[in-house]
Amino acid sequence: MKYKLIIGVCIVITCIFLYLLAMDSLCDQGGENFIFGICQITDLLPF
Numbered sequence: 001m002k003y004k005l006i007i008g009v010c011i012v013i014t015c016i017f018l019y020l021l022a023m024d025s026l027c028d029q030g031g032e033n034f035i036f037g038i039c040q041i042t043d044l045l046p047f
Helices: 001-029 037-042
Strands: none
Touching: 001 037
16 A cells, blocks of 8 residues: 555656656747746756
8 A cells, every 4th residue: 555655656756857847848948938937937946
C-alpha cells in the first residue's frame, strides 16, 4: 500500500516538473501572452 502511494507521488511530481519545463521553453520562445502567470513562475526556476 505504501509503495503505491510513493509511486503515485513520484509520478505527480514528475508530471509537474515536465509541465513546468515545457512552459519554460514556451516562455523562452516568446509565448508570454499564452499564460502570463506561468511565465513569472518559470523565470524563477534554475533550468
